[in-house]
Amino acid sequence: MKLLLFLLVLFNSAWAQEYPSRPVTVIVPFSTGSASDVIVRILLERMNASAAQRYIVDNRPAAGGAVGTAAGAKAAPDGYTILMAGSGPFVVAKNLSPQIAYDAERDFAPISMYGRLPNIVVVNTKLPVKSLTDFVEYARGHPGLAYGSVGVGSSQHLAGALFEQLAGLKMTHVPYRVTSQLQADLVGGEVPASFQLLPNVVGALKAGQVRALAVANDTRLAALPDVPTAAELGVKDYESSAWFGLVGPRGTPRAVIDKVHGDMVAAMADPAVRSRFVEFGAEPMSNSPEEFARFISLEVVKWRDLIAKAGIKAEP
Numbered sequence: 001m002k003l004l005l006f007l008l009v010l011f012n013s014a015w016a017q018e019y020p021s022r023p024v025t026v027i028v029p030f031s032t033g034s035a036s037d038v039i040v041r042i043l044l045e046r047m048n049a050s051a052a053q054r055y056i057v058d059n060r061p062a063a064g065g066a067v068g069t070a071a072g073a074k075a076a077p078d079g080y081t082i083l084m085a086g087s088g089p090f091v092v093a094k095n096l097s098p099q100i101a102y103d104a105e106r107d108f109a110p111i112s113m114y115g116r117l118p119n120i121v122v123v124n125t126k127l128p129v130k131s132l133t134d135f136v137e138y139a140r141g142h143p144g145l146a147y148g149s150v151g152v153g154s155s156q157h158l159a160g161a162l163f164e165q166l167a168g169l170k171m172t173h174v175p176y177r178v179t180s181q182l183q184a185d186l187v188g189g190e191v192p193a194s195f196q197l198l199p200n201v202v203g204a205l206k207a208g209q210v211r212a213l214a215v216a217n218d219t220r221l222a223a224l225p226d227v228p229t230a231a232e233l234g235v236k237d238y239e240s241s242a243w244f245g246l247v248g249p250r251g252t253p254r255a256v257i258d259k260v261h262g263d264m265v266a267a268m269a270d271p272a273v274r275s276r277f278v279e280f281g282a283e284p285m286s287n288s289p290e291e292f293a294r295f296i297s298l299e300v301v302k303w304r305d306l307i308a309k310a311g312i313k314a315e316p
Contacts, residue, residue: 019079019259020051020053020079020080020259021053022080023053023054023056023080024053024054024055024079024081024082024260025056025058025080025081025082026040026044026055026056026058026082026083027058027060027068027072027075027081027082027083027084028057028058028059028060028068028084029060029061029062029065029067029069029083029084029086029089030061030065030068030086031061034061035117035197035199035200035242036086036242036244037057038199038280039114039117039244039277039280039282040057040084040114040244041057042273042277042280043114043115043264043267043268043273044057046267046270046272046273047263047264047266047267050263050266050267051263063089064089064093064153065086065088065089065090065093066089066093066097066100068083068089069083069085069086069090069093069102070100070102072085072108072247072249073102073107073250074249075249076249077109077248077250077251077252077253078256079248079252079253079256079259079260081249082111082246082247082248083108083246083248083249084244084245084246085104085110085244085245085246085247086242086243086244087155087241087243087244087299088153088154088242090104090296091296091300092153092155092158092303092307093153094300095300095303095304095308096152096153096312096313096314104300105293105297105300106250107249107250108247108248108249108250109247109249109250109251109252109257109289110245110247110289110290110292110293110296111245111246111247111260111261111289111292112245112246112261112264112265112286112288112289112292113243113244113245113286113287113292113295114244114245114246114284114285114286115243115277115283115285116241116242116243116244116282116283116285117197117198117199117241117242117243117281117282117283118197118215118216118217118221118240118241119155119156119159119197119215119216119240119241119242120195120196120198120201120212120213120214120215120216120221120224120227121135121193121195121212121213121215121216121230122186122193122194122195122196122201122211122212122213123192123193123194123210123211123213124186124187124188124189124191124192124193124209124210124211125208125209125210125211126192127189127192127193127211129211129213130211131213131233132213132214132228132230132233132234132235133233133234135193135213136167136169136235139169140169144170144171144172145169145171145172145192145193146171146172146173146191146193147160147171147172147173147174147191147192147193148174148176148182148185148186148191148193148194149173149174149176149182149195150175150176150177150179151175151176151177151315152173152175152312152313152314152315153312153314154175155197155240155241155242156195156196156197157173157175157195157312158303158307159216159240160173160194161173161306161310161312162216162238162240162306163195163216163235163238163240164310165309165310166235166236166237167235171193174191175315179200182194183201186210187209187210195216195240197242197281198221198224198280198281199280199281202223202281212224212227213227214227214228214229214233214235214238215227215228215229215230216229216230216238216240216241217229217239217241217283218231218239221281221283222278222283223278223279223280223281224281241283245292246264247292261288261289264286265286268284268285268286
């Protein structure tokens with residue numbers, strides 16, 4: 001028995017030293033050029049600068065990211081296919097559509113988070129509000145005030161639903177299928193408010209077409225240092241973001257997890273990478289596989305409870 005264990009350890013050690021012996025595919029369940037795609041490419045570009053083999057992006061956008069995420073769950077656990085885990089398809093989709101054929105806690109081997117994009121409360125400048133306090137008072141006086149998002153169950157939608165609950169408001173969610181149309185209607189005033197990610201509204205903010213009132217985060221965004229957090233303005237526990245990480249399919253060898261994790265941590269320690277994340281409106285970060293697993297479990301419960309309480313249903 002001891003000899004068998006010794007040989008197994010020896011084999012795994014030799015295999016780990018050789019890994020990767022060919023390119024590693026990273027499934028990105030969103031389209032090329034999307035915020036999720038851009039941020040992971042910043043990371044992988046730096047990882048490729050020092051990796052023995054290249055990490056290659058495989059974009060598989062469909063069904064809000066569920067198709068690509070399912071493909072990641074079904075991939076062979078040999079270290080040559082890993083998945084970019086996004087908060088929407090990873091922990092929200094299952095709560096909206098129980099028939100989805102994967103489970104975030106059961107079917108994946110977490111590696112590390114690498115960033116998050118906090119939601120920002122933004123309003124059209126035609127709306128007569130200058131602060132988050134003004135907005136809450138205005139929304140209370142105008143029940144059913146509309147806010148737009150890129151779809152039911154998106155981080156923007158859930159950020160709005162969470163804000164409604166915490167601030168004691170009743171607003172009307174207006175889902176869009178095309179981000180550009182939402183942006184146009186937000187700028188034009190057809191939809192007066194949204195709970196957006198910075199990359200989607202940075203141009204409109206700079207042009208003075210929309211106003212940022214607060215960040216749904218525990219700290220201010222480096223890219224928007226003058227915009228306070230919601231907690232600073234009296235809305236406690238308001239934290240909502242689109243977060244990103246890398247995971248392998250369940251059963252991926254620990255040696256692979258450790259190797260990819262090491263490449264990620266080294267890349268995220270690079271000041272140039274961190275600077276590009278900040279410019280994009282993202283918070284750079286990393287954690288251990290165990291910390292990432294605990295975070296996923298907390299997110300599953302948080303959004304499951306919100307979806308149930310708000311009565312949110314998947315689009316037909």
